[in-house]
Amino acid sequence: MSLSLKTNKILLLFIAFLIIVGIWQPNVLMDGVQRGSMYALIALPLALVLGILGVLNLAHGDFLTVALYLSYVLYSNINMDPLLTMIPVTIIMILLGGGIYLLTVKYVVDEGHLNQLLITFGVSMILIEGVKIIWTTQPRNVFTGYAYSSFSIGNYSFGSYGLIYLLMAVVVLVGLQLFLKKTRLGQATFAVGQNPKGARIVGINVNFVYLFVFSIAVGILGIVGAGMLPQHAIFPSVGSPFSLKSFALAAMAGLGNLNGILFAGITLGVGEAIVNAIPGYSSWADIVFFGVLIIVILTRSFREAR
Amino acid sequence: MPSLQTNNLVKKFGGLTAVNNLNFSVDKGEILGIIGPNGAGKTTVINLVAGTLPVTSGEILFNNEDITKLPSHVRNQKGVARTFQTVRPLEDFTAIENIMVGSLFGQKKDLNKGREYAKEICDFLNFENINKPVDELTVLEMKKVEIGRALASDPELLFFDEVMAGLNSEETWEIIELIKKLREKNMAICVVEHIMKVVKELTSRVIVLDQGEIIAQGPYEKVSQEEQVIAAYLGEDD
Amino acid sequence: MNKNYLILILLAIALIFPLFFGSYFIHVITTVFVFLALSLSWDMMLRTGQLSFGTAGFFGLGAYMSVMVVLKLGWNPIFSLLIGGLFAGIIAFFLGFVVLRLREIYFAITTLALTHVFLVIAENLSVTGGASGLTLNRAIFNGNSVKIYYLILFLTLVVIGISEYFKRSKIHFAINSIRNDEITAKSSGINVFKYLLLVFVITSAIQGVIGAAYAQQYAFVEPSSTFSLNFLLLPIAMALVGGIYSTNGPIVGAFILGIISEYLKLIMPYGHLIVYGLIIVVVVLFMPQGIYKPLKNKLSNKNIRGDANAQSSN
Numbered sequence: 033m034s035l036s037l038k039t040n041k042i043l044l045l046f047i048a049f050l051i052i053v054g055i056w057q058p059n060v061l062m063d064g065v066q067r068g069s070m071y072a073l074i075a076l077p078l079a080l081v082l083g084i085l086g087v088l089n090l091a092h093g094d095f096l097t098v099a100l101y102l103s104y105v106l107y108s109n110i111n112m113d114p115l116l117t118m119i120p121v122t123i124i125m126i127l128l129g130g131g132i133y134l135l136t137v138k139y140v141v142d143e144g145h146l147n148q149l150l151i152t153f154g155v156s157m158i159l160i161e162g163v164k165i166i167w168t169t170q171p172r173n174v175f176t177g178y179a180y181s182s183f184s185i186g187n188y189s190f191g192s193y194g195l196i197y198l199l200m201a202v203v204v205l206v207g208l209q210l211f212l213k214k215t216r217l218g219q220a221t222f223a224v225g226q227n228p229k230g231a232r233i234v235g236i237n238v239n240f241v242y243l244f245v246f247s248i249a250v251g252i253l254g255i256v257g258a259g260m261l262p263q264h265a266i267f268p269s270v271g272s273p274f275s276l277k278s279f280a281l282a283a284m285a286g287l288g289n290l291n292g293i294l295f296a297g298i299t300l301g302v303g304e305a306i307v308n309a310i311p312g313y314s315s316w317a318d319i320v321f322f323g324v325l326i327i328v329i330l331t332r333s334f335r336e337a338r
Numbered sequence: 339m340p341s342l343q344t345n346n347l348v349k350k351f352g353g354l355t356a357v358n359n360l361n362f363s364v365d366k367g368e369i370l371g372i373i374g375p376n377g378a379g380k381t382t383v384i385n386l387v388a389g390t391l392p393v394t395s396g397e398i399l400f401n402n403e404d405i406t407k408l409p410s411h412v413r414n415q416k417g418v419a420r421t422f423q424t425v426r427p428l429e430d431f432t433a434i435e436n437i438m439v440g441s442l443f444g445q446k447k448d449l450n451k452g453r454e455y456a457k458e459i460c461d462f463l464n465f466e467n468i469n470k471p472v473d474e475l476t477v478l479e480m481k482k483v484e485i486g487r488a489l490a491s492d493p494e495l496l497f498f499d500e501v502m503a504g505l506n507s508e509e510t511w512e513i514i515e516l517i518k519k520l521r522e523k524n525m526a527i528c529v530v531e532h533i534m535k536v537v538k539e540l541t542s543r544v545i546v547l548d549q550g551e552i553i554a555q556g557p558y559e560k561v562s563q564e565e566q567v568i569a570a571y572l573g574e575d576d
Numbered sequence: 577m578n579k580n581y582l583i584l585i586l587l588a589i590a591l592i593f594p595l596f597f598g599s600y601f602i603h604v605i606t607t608v609f610v611f612l613a614l615s616l617s618w619d620m621m622l623r624t625g626q627l628s629f630g631t632a633g634f635f636g637l638g639a640y641m642s643v644m645v646v647l648k649l650g651w652n653p654i655f656s657l658l659i660g661g662l663f664a665g666i667i668a669f670f671l672g673f674v675v676l677r678l679r680e681i682y683f684a685i686t687t688l689a690l691t692h693v694f695l696v697i698a699e700n701l702s703v704t705g706g707a708s709g710l711t712l713n714r715a716i717f718n719g720n721s722v723k724i725y726y727l728i729l730f731l732t733l734v735v736i737g738i739s740e741y742f743k744r745s746k747i748h749f750a751i752n753s754i755r756n757d758e759i760t761a762k763s764s765g766i767n768v769f770k771y772l773l774l775v776f777v778i779t780s781a782i783q784g785v786i787g788a789a790y791a792q793q794y795a796f797v798e799p800s801s802t803f804s805l806n807f808l809l810l811p812i813a814m815a816l817v818g819g820i821y822s823t824n825g826p827i828v829g830a831f832i833l834g835i836i837s838e839y840l841k842l843i844m845p846y847g848h849l850i851v852y853g854l855i856i857v858v859v860v861l862f863m864p865q866g867i868y869k870p871l872k873n874k875l876s877n878k879n880i881r882g883d884a885n886a887q888s889s890n
Contacts, residue, residue, distance in 0.1 A: 079727065088681055088685075136857055136861065139861055140860065145627070145680050145681055146627055147860050149627065149684060149863065150683070150812070150816060150856060151856070151857055151860045151861070153809065153853075153856060154813075154852075154853045154854070154856030154857035154860065155813070155853065155857065156851055156853070157809060157849060157850065157853025158850055158853035158854060158857065159732065159853075160686060160849075160853075161846075161847035161848070161849045161852075161853060162847065162848030162850060163847075164846040164847035164850075165844065165846050165847035165850065168845075168846050169846060170658050213885070251878055276685070276688060276689065276692070279685055280689075283685075290610075310872075313700075315696070315699060315700050315707070316696060318692070318696050319692075319693060319696045319697075322689040322690075322692045322693050322696070325686075325689050326686055326689050326693070327680065327689065329682050329685070329686055330675075330678075330686075333677055333678055333682065334677075350706060386833060388763055389762075390763065407765075409762070409763075410762040410763055411762050411763075411765050411766055411767045411768070411769075412764040413763075414762075414763055414764060415765045420762070420763060422760070422763075426623075426757050426760045427761070428752065428756040428757060430751050430752050430755075430762075430821075431749075431752065431753075431756075436750070438749060439749055439753050439761070439763070439764045439766070440764050442746055442749050442750075442764035443750065443762055443764055443767075444765035444768045445765070446765075448746065449745070449746055479658070487760075487764055488763075488764075491762075491764060491765050522649070551882055563610050570746075
């Protein structure tokens with residue numbers, strides 16, 4: 033898969049952007065890369081579901097919330113190390129994702145977008161309110177030593193925990209690429225994403241692929257959630273903003289472009305970190321994502337109208 | 339002055355040229371046929387004239403007025419109407435309500451006058467079940483609704499895009515008679531068709547499109563004998 | 577029973593209701609009306625085929641503008657409702673030129689993103705009180721719940737009127753056509769953009785007025801509670817449950833959901849909104865038409881012959 037000239041230009045711009053920020057404020061770069069990788073990692077499963085099933089899962093961020101709470105429960109009840117909880121939580125999330133898919137999403141995959149958005153909307157509310165019922169709105173916190181670990185380069189010291197997101201993002205990305213290209217199920221999945229009707233005709237069990245993809249997507253959120261636990265306070269709406277931010281990345285990268293999500297994520301993460309670092313303007317940081325999202329959607333639509 | 343005149347009409351989709359330097363005209367009271375193999379660009383021509391697609395370059399003159407840059411709803415209000423190859427009924431309406439859309443907005447009538455006008459169109463079309471919801475109509479009735487909606491905007495120029503598709507012999511003749519009556523009302527009519535007996539019966543002249551260009555024009559009898567025309571048709575799978 | 581008599585009876589009940597019930601119930605019904613109006617405004621936009629997630633955004637714009645003109649300019653609170661609506665409408669007008677070319681998910685997401693943008697802006701400007709918001713010296717009508725009830729009832733009736741007008745006038749044909757098939761609509765002489773803009777501006781203005789009324793009732797605005805997504809989710813659920821693309825649907829849905837959730841709030845300390853989520857899912861899966869129409873058909877069939885085979889309109 034050779035890169036086109038346009039992609040090369042964008043790649044160069046991206047690297048130049050990172051270098052400039054790194055020289056200006058290395059802390060911002062590190063913070064941005066870590067944050068951005070986390071956004072990308074969360075966005076990948078949403079993009080997967082959007083690309084293969086064609087469904088925008090508005091409950092995406094709320095699945096993340098559930099994963100965080102599950103991880104917390106294991107940590108606080110049986111003293112399991114948060115990172116270790118990744119394993120049981122991921123399994124539970126896969127089952128949860130599969131269950132919810134079979135109960136709800138399965139029935140709207142072939143229907144119009146309105147029903148899809150509405151049903152995932154409903155699931156989102158059920159998850160958030162369910163979490164509130166079980167765990168109340170009281171925020172929870174987890175304390176581990178390694179969440180505050182750091183390393184130094186020259187005169188600068190950086191938090192190192194966040195690099196875990198970059199690592200996980202790369203692993204998940206590579207894993208997904210390998211899966212889609214090298215395994216039979218992966219190739220079937222890819223085919224379904226391209227053309228579900230055609231895939232059905234050649235005998236691919238499209239319903240199973242949908243179930244599989246949705247469950248794995250939610251499962252990935254289990255991995256992320258466990259990873260986020262040491263650093264994040266947990267409350268019922270902690271995951272909600274990530275739904276929109278994930279869609280922002282998926283829209284920026286373009287449908288089907290999984291690698292692009294990592295780059296888009298890091299770019300926006302660094303952007304957020306930059307605004308965060310500007311004295312007095314740090315609370316405007318949230319606008320970065322939404323602003324960029326709106327601009328990207330609008331530019332695409334204006335370009336299509338040509 | 340012809341009702342419609344195109345000058346060097348070009349439409350490109352990326353690298354593909356769908357319509358290439360097209361020049362043709364239609365007069366009032368005339369029925370022009372547009373024929374040609376599949377993919378020749380016939381529907382694209384209708385889309386360009388009706389305003390559904392923007393042109394890449396060239397001019398479209400309607401009664402000598404340049405409508406090339408006008409949006410399709412304005413063209414309809416000025417008197418350009420068309421039917422669609424696959425009927426596109428408005429599903430939440432009954433038959434007559436579908437037709438009313440044309441009289442309400444193509445002509446800007448109010449609700450009462452719009453409904454009256456639509457009723458007259460239905461009478462003209464010999465259409466009885468005017469209050470049937472659109473999803474219960476037969477093929478012929480749906481075609482009539484499609485035509486009725488176009489007529490309700492009181493057009494001077496009317497395009498029929500393969501309107502006979504799916505009709506049996508009897509139904510085809512009914513529509514043919516209707517179109518002839520429209521010609522008597524001095525409308526400029528353009529008929530895109532695959533069914534040659536219809537073309538022979540209705541049109542005074544035809545233009546033959548192949549790959550976006552006119553390869554022949556003239557009366558059907560003459561054009562159907564020309565070598566390039568036969569080659570264009572036989573050269574494709576059917 | 578004649579439909580008009582039914583409407584008159586309901587109207588009479590609504591008018592004399594406060595005379596018979598205490599302020600708690602009056603408050604509950606007032607809130608139902610607020611969400612009813614929002615639900616109708618969302619449905620009106622949906623009828624054009626555009627799914628909007630911007631309800632909370634324009635609600636918040638109206639709320640903030642109304643509080644600001646009362647607090648900083650000393651204007652009359654009732655007049656401020658108009659200002660709130662106007663402000664929301666004007667913003668919608670200018671945004672419309674850019675945003676109304678989007679379709680489907682993209683329009684929905686963009687309106688949602690805009691809501692967040694408004695929130696962040698409100699959170700950061702000092703004129704809007706920053707993160708703590710603004711508080712009025714006193715609530716409208718000094719907090720008199722009966723007067724507030726009548727004000728909101730009046731506004732709701734206006735919104736119902738607008739919704740019905742959209743359904744009975746020529747606009748109905750334009751809106752339906754645009755939703756069904758834009759290309760056909762355009763070819764039949766409909767200026768799609770003009771109608772989309774019209775509906776967008778009007779529904780946004782409605783949301784602005786309702787937001788203003790709500791803010792005046794509670795005498796404060798604050799970024800996260802004023803732009804709360806509850807003002808988006810709940811109206812949508814109500815319209816869905818009652819039946820979209822109609823005036824009666826959102827009305828029925830608002831009452832059903834409003835009252836159920838109020839009851840649940842009393843018995844569940846947390847998470848009573850879960851019923852909204854469950855109902856949305858159930859309705860989408862089993863009753864995509866909502867409750868109102870199938871119920872109405874059933875009732876009217878019983879009057880005729882109780883035969884289940886009677887025709888049901890789509």
